[in-house]
């Protein structure tokens with residue numbers, strides 16, 4: 001069984017295009033898993049972890065109308081068979097497993113992916129991870145791509161929570177791993193340079209992406225960030241889904 005995020009009483013599994021990074025524009029099936037081991041202050045999927053009666057801090061806490069989420073309402077457990085039935089409705093073989101932090105459920109993911117690949121070996125499995133957990137060997141063997149989004153100090157978490165050297169060494173060495181950094185300001189770049197140098201992450205596997213949940217914010221930052229990518233030989237990635245759909249869930 002996997003713990004999946006629930007949206008309007010249905011599991012958050014949807015068919016869209018990959019909006020960011022190396023596979024930008026590819027038609028993909030997204031599965032959003034519940035639970036996270038971090039609590040980024042600006043997280044836009046906090047319905048996967050910011051449960052009632054917890055003391056996690058989130059920027060929405062300042063909004064008097066904001067209520068933390070009920071696990072019962074926002075989390076659903078699904079069997080491998082039910083998940084596979086959802087996936088098989090769609091024509092794509094590109095599967096993006098996101099969260100929350102999907103690798104928290106990696107033991108159950110091993111069995112899910114092997115059941116899925118029994119249906120069709122050509123499923124391409126892509127994980128979106130915060131880069132704090134080393135994948136099990138059995139999971140790594142089934143994985144085609146990791147999109148590693150290491151959290152910078154703008155997440156307002158202690159460095160020891162968001163930077164896990166063993167995991168970063170693993171992903172830096174894995175040719176399947178592409179790093180994606182959300183950039184808002186100059187200081188974010190300094191942190192990227194330091195991480196790239198400490199963990200010797202090949203620049204061709206690093207994507208810089210402007211921070212922003214509105215088209216206008218992205219447009220304001222994109223020219224500045226593109227020049228930085230050109231100068232330092234990083235890849236630039238946009239947030240295509242924001243340009244097309246805005247900040248909507250489940251599409």
Ligand code: SF4
Pocket residue numbers: 036037038039040042043044045046048099100101130151
């Ligand atoms: S790691 Fe991702 S899902 Fe977890 S709190 Fe941070 S932004 Fe949200």
